[in-house]
Amino acid sequence: MSRATNNVASHRRHKKYLKAAKGYRGTRGKLYRTARQTVEKGWCYAYRDRKQKKRMFRRLWITRINAGARANGLTYSTLINGLNKAQMQINRKVLAHLAMHEQNAFTAICTQISSRGK
DSSP, X not given: OOOOXXXXXXXXXXXXXXXXXXXXXXXXXXXXXXXXXXXXXXXXXXXXXXXXXXXXHHHHHHHHHHHHHHHTTOOHHHHHHHHHHTTOOOOHHXXXXXXXXXXXXXXXXXXXXXXXXX
């Protein structure tokens, strides 16, 4: 009896990984085994970094808000606490944009927060 090798399925599987490894340098884009290892490692990095991207952007926004708040005589924590007490629903992404690009609007928010605190 002849041996079944399942050529069609294995060829299709190999093609899938080699297509995903297109553009990789050296044997990483040509040999199936190294291509598969590299592609799977890349998928792990992609999954991990989709989560880290959100963290990094939040850190960036907080840094920008803190810089803008300190320019207006506040700290980040007092600004956020004041926003919460004033029940202003402004997220960090918008606050960071205001601090970087719309300084007058950010200053108005800061003065409103500082006047409420006194």
